[in-house]
Amino acid sequence: MTRARRILAVAFVLIVAIAPAIVVQVQAEIDHAHELGKQLKCTCGGCEQSAGTCYHVGGQFSGPCGVAKMMIGEIQKHLDEGMTDDKVIAAMIKEYGPGAYMEPPKQGFGLVAWLMPGIYLIAGAGLVLFVISRWRKRGVAAAGKTASAKPVSPELLERARLLAQEATKE
Amino acid sequence: MDVFGSFALLLAFVCALYALLGGIAAIFTRHPLLIKSARQSGIAACCLIFVSTLSVVYLFVTDNFSVAYVASHSNRDLATFFKVVALWAGQEGSLLFWCFLLSVYIFSVLIAYRNKHGELMPYVGAILAGVQLFFLTISNFVANPFKSLAVANASGGLDYLARADGSGLRAVLQYPEMIIHPPNLYSGYTGFTIPFAFALGALLARYPGEKWIHLTRKWTMIAWCFQTIGILLGAHWAYAVLGWGGYWGWDPVENASLLPWLTGTAFLHSVMMQEKRGMMKVWNVWLVFITFFLCILGTMLTRSGVVSSVHAFAQSDIGGWFVGFLIIIMAVCLGAYFKNRDYLKSENQLDSMVSRESSFLFNNLVLLVACIAVVSGTLFPVFSEWFTGSRISVGAPFFNKVNIPLGLLLLFLTGVGPLLAWRKTSAESLRRNFLWPSTMGVVGMVVALASGVRDLYALVCFALCTFVATTIVVEYYRGARVIHSRTQMNWLSSAVELTLRNTRRYGGYIVHFGMVMIFVGLAGQAFNREVQKEIPVGGTVNIGPYELLLQAMDQKQEKNYVAERMIVEVMKNHKPVMILFPERRNFPAGEESGTMVAIYSTLLEDLYVVYAGVNQGSTVPTIHVFLNPLVKWVWFGGVVVVLGTLVALLPSRQAVLVLAGGKATEPAAGFVPAVQSPVSLREGHD
Structure with a gap:
């Protein structure tokens, strides 16, 4: 084998060995861009779906939406430039505005959306506990009155038992 | 037939108006003839709505493209059963269909209880007529499905015309669940009108005894059952058609259908406390009121364009009417409650914190909090725009x-x-x-x-x-x-x-x-997984234990569309399992395309395959595969x-x-x- 042939053979082996890794890397990044797209709202204006899931009615065709594909392409471009995930999201928000958030930001007015359910639950639980304790007090008072009432006679209890037995037989 | 149907709809409006006004008069005068005539007028209104609805179906089946609604939602090549169900494909028809289902309920109630609950039924009849009248007003004067196609002529008049063919039914609606999902969901929404009428009627009439709460509970269960079926069928439809791999995307329309379901569920639990212990009468009545209110609010949200939704095809400028109706409902409920709140007085008492009653209270709390969280989340983009000037999305x-x-x-x-x-x-x-x-x-x-x-x-x-x-x-x-x-x-x-x-x-x-x-x-x-990949014929894609081989691409010509499909062999652990055919359909009538997902479903997982299109540059097809565990x-x-x-x-x-x-x-x-x-x-x- 000549030297040139030897170099070619080594190069071929290296390419064969590295190519799948490159393909896998590219594939992983395509999927990652898609994943990141799920954190951003599709700006097609026809739905509230993310760029990663926008298949809304009224798009170019019902899945995937053309605008979403374009946004995922931009995300891919940012990833290719070596940006981190946070920087990609920040760059996209800078470009498309706060309307591109998939969930409200945890600051400013967006914080209201996050806090409200917790406040409802805590306030509601407090109310329920208050109501229960109030109704319990009434229950205790009523039980006191019942306890002082005339007890049920053994004859009446026996009659009830017989009636119950008859009903069961039927 | 369009004139006939339109006339029947107008006549139904007149009958419902009489049923409402005559019913109110009957409540005050107690005149037997007036009570009977109001009831019969209500029945007549229902029958006329049935006729009107059948007229629209007839117009669809006979391809009458002189009617704007038919021309917009059908075409000659559309399969007959899709022509029938195209009735509810758009705003006007679906509102008429809403009226139709409401009328089925009203008809059933008026017939079934014609000789029962003499004190209560005039109230119930008048309330039902009031709700029916609102929808008939919309169908007659705002979103009339019988409107003819016309163009303005030079003299300022209208020239009526008929198109040779229609625009066709939207691609995503040409799916079997289109036949059963909307009727079930609408039956749920409209069904909640009946418990509302019984609860409000009993409160207004100060109806003695507990019979009304049993009736309210029974009708709530019927509506709740339909709502459950409707929600699940909608989820299945979204899963099988939209191609994003999920079945619940928290779209405003989905949220709207969930709201009355949540409050209805709360009622079905708390009503037991009233039946068994005579407790929580006020709470139960308000749960029924709120459930009905949420049905109308949900309808308003999704049909008025206040919030954007995947159901954009059913939107128009009718929000103002619904806001007006919601205000009337709330005013009537508040008025009835404050006038007769002593009627709902109950001896609420508990023996212990650790009791079934307490668990129901917490159950109601969680359901209500979930309901409020969904409402506020759905409306948050609107609120944020009011307060900050920019629309913050909530997905x-x-x-x-x-x-x-x-x-x-x-x-x-x-x-x-x-x-x-x-x-x-x-x-x-x-x-x-x-x-x-x-x-x-x-x-x-x-x-x-x-x-x-x-x-x-x-x-x-x-x-x-x-x-x-x-x-x-x-x-x-x-x-x-x-x-x-x-x-x-x-x-x-x-x-x-x-x-x-x-x-x-x-x-x-x-x-x-x-x-x-x-x-x-x-x-x-x-544990959902997914992979999207461009694969040439003969290429493979792996996900979990599955390997998918793209065997070939072919085309299928159907009457109403042309399908381009992938032929994908599925192997699990290197053993062939089945062949899947994910496809994209092109509908020439509406110039639309749609996906048809192919799913291999087992109790353990769903292999969900989407033909996601072709790369315009390389002409290589793209496949999107999801592995979704436990969906079944x-x-x-x-x-x-x-x-x-x-x-x-x-x-x-x-x-x-x-x-x-x-x-x-x-x-x-x-x-x-x-x-x-x-x-x-x-x-x-x-």
């Missing part, structure tokens, strides 16, 4: 983060509720009742951990599912054991007999079991929920009397009589 991640913990809390209460006795649960009873379910819950969590589940929510969900399922099984076992020992029936027959003797209680348990199955399916979402459990769970609801609607065969003291007559665990009398009576749903 699926927010709703999931907020509602998953609430859902798990609710699941926990589903298991706890049946283990607690009415009035008071003793420490001994608590220990005995919780032993098996808690043990099995822990076992469930350990098994999930051992199976590699590491997602916290999924772990908790599996543990709670085991806990609730064990609760139900133990309850069934204890009840069936009594029948088995007395009658020597086999265990299965004993369980059936037990169910038939107390359909409400055990139907309720079946519903709970269905919900457990749904939660198992929902937990599966934590959601659909099967839905079927079980519906079966349970149907069982609960059946009348019980007989009340079960159980004597305390003897072995064979030992009360089921969880039942502790309030007063320690030797005789205890078990009846009704717990």
Whole structure:
């Protein structure tokens, strides 16, 4: 084998060995861009779906939406430039505005959306506990009155038992 | 036929108007003739709406493209059954269909109770006529499905015309569930009108006794059942057609359908406190009012364009009408409540914090909080625009983060509720009742951990599912054991007999079991995987244990569309499993395309394959594959929920009397009589 042939053979082996890794890397990044797209709202204006899931009615065709594909392409471009995930999201928000958030930001007015359910639950639980304790007090008072009432006679209890037995037989 | 249908619709409006005004007059005068004429006018309005609806269907089937609505939603090549269901494909037709379903309910009520509840029915009839009148006003004067196609001529008049062919039905609507999803969902929405009418009527009439609450409960269950079916069919439709791999995207329309379902569920639980203990009358009446209010609010949200939605095809400028109607509803409810609130006075008292009553209160709290969270999340973009000037989006991640913990809390209460006795649960009873379910819950969590589940929510969900399922099984076992020992029936027959003797209680348990199955399916979402890849013919893509080989691409010419499809061989662990045909359909009539997903579904997982298009540059097709675990459990769970609801609607065969003291007559665990009398009576749903 000549030297040139030897170099070619080594190069071929290296390419064969590295190519799948490159393909896998590219594939992983395509999927990652898609994943990141799920954190951003599709700006097609026809739905509230993310760029990663926008298949809304009224798009170019019902899945995937053309605008979403374009946004995922931009995300891919940012990833290719070596940006981190946070920087990609920040760059996209800078470009498309706060309307591109998939969930409200945890600051400013967006914080209201996050806090409200917790406040409802805590306030509601407090109310329920208050109501229960109030109704319990009434229950205790009523039980006191019942306890002082005339007890049920053994004859009446026996009659009830017989009636119950008859009903069961039927 | 369009003139005939239009005239019938107008006449229906007149009849409904009379039913309302005559009904109000009848309430004040108590004149028998007036009561009868108002009722008959209501029945006539319903019949005329049936005629009008059939007219629209006839126009579709006969391809009458001179009618604007038909021309916009059908075409000659459309399959006949799609032409029939195109009735509800757009705003005008779906509102008429809404009227139609409401009329089916009203007709049934007016006929079934014509000789019953003489004091109550004039109120109920007038309220139903009022609601019907609103929708007839919309259908007649705002969104009329009989409007002809016309163009303005030079003299300022109109030239009527007919198109040779229509624009066709939207691509995503050409799917079998289009036939059954909207009728079920609308039957749910419209069905909640009936309990609303009974509750409001009883309050206005100060109707004596508790009969009205039984009627309200029964009709709520019917509407709730339809709403459940409608929601699940909608989810299945979204899953099978939209191609994004999921079935619940927290779209405003989905949220709107969930709202009355949540409050309706709360009512179906809290109403038991009124029936058994005479408690919470005010709360129950308001739950019924709010449920109906949310039905109309949801309709307004999704049809007015206030919030954007995947159901954009059914939007137009009718929001103002709905806002007006909502204001009227709230004013009437508030007025009726403040005028007659003493009628709802009840002696609310509890014996113990640890009781069935307390668990129902917390159940109602969680359902209501979930409802408010969904409403506020859905409307948050609108609020943020009002307050800050910029629209902040609220999508699926927010709703999931907020509602998953609430859902798990609710699941926990589903298991706890049946283990607690009415009035008071003793420490001994608590220990005995919780032993098996808690043990099995822990076992469930350990098994999930051992199976590699590491997602916290999924772990908790599996543990709670085991806990609730064990609760139900133990309850069934204890009840069936009594029948088995007395009658020597086999265990299965004993369980059936037990169910038939107390359909409400055990139907309720079946519903709970269905919900457990749904939660198992929902937990599966934590493990969804997906891969999107461009593959040439002969190429493969791997996901989990599956390998998908693109064997070929072909085309299929159908009457109404041309399909371009992938032929994909699926192999699992290197063994061929089946061939899937994901396709994209091009509909020339509407110049639209749509996906048809191919799904290989097992109890364990769904392999969900989408033909996602062709790369314009390389002309290589793109495949999008999802591996979604446990999805089938959601659909099967839905079927079980519906079966349970149907069982609960059946009348019980007989009340079960159980004597305390003897072995064979030992009360089921969880039942502790309030007063320690030797005789205890078990009846009704717990």
